[in-house]
Amino acid sequence: MNQKKKFKLSDLDFNNIGSWPQQAKVVFCVLLAAFILIMAYLLLIRGKVDELRGLESQESTLRKQFEDEQGKAANLEPLRQQLAQMEQVLQQMLRQLPSKTEMPDLIIDISQTALSSGLANELFQPEPETLKEFYAEKPIQLRMVGNYHQFGAFVSGVASLPRVVILTMHDISLKPKEGKGGVNRGALELSGTVKTYRYLDEKEVADQEAAAAAANGQATPAPAAGGAP
Secondary structure (H helix, E strand, O other), X not given: OOOOOXXXXXXXXXXXXXXXXXXXXXXXXXXXXXXHHXXXXXXXXXXXXXXXXXXXXXXXXXXXXXXXXXXXXXXXXXXXXXXXXXHHHHXXXXXXXXXXOOHHHHXXXXXXXXXXXXXXXXXXXXXXXXXXXXXXXXXEEEEEEEOHHHHHHHHHHHHOOOOOOOOEEEEEEEEEEEEOOEEEEXXXXXXXXXXXXXXXXXXXXXXXXXXXXXXOOOOOOOOXXXXXX
């Protein structure tokens, strides 16, 4: 029975593989095949696997985006109806404020209410109004003198005016009134700025929208005038 001869790696001539023993040739072929398979996996199959995983991740992302957009589309009409209702409620609330033509009379009513409440108007000076998106605010510089009960009567009188009157206070100071002989007992001085509000009419709203569009560069440019240069 023939025994296979053992070989040493140092005895092999890599320049003449044909002279190797049969056992060495078999081992070499096995190693070569394994090397080729590993390189084929690294260069070909592994790249395709990574590409497949990337496509699966992209598919998952696109599917989620589609489901989100589908959900938004399903809720779009209810949201539009809700928005329309909110705009209608907002317009109703704004219509309860004074109009542009009512504002001068309202200023007079506020001043007269202060006088009828027993307050002394040392300063009552309306300033130019500021237009906002849906309303206009009218600042009033004032300085009034009176006691707690008179100020309470003034607030109650303003609240009972025919139109809804909103007064917001800014930089208001309330302190005891100093007289010539010192502090007047019970007399208080209220000074600062109050703002009242009115709603914008349709033309003013349109002007505000046009101004906002022009500020954002969305205004339609006027056509150039024709004619010879």
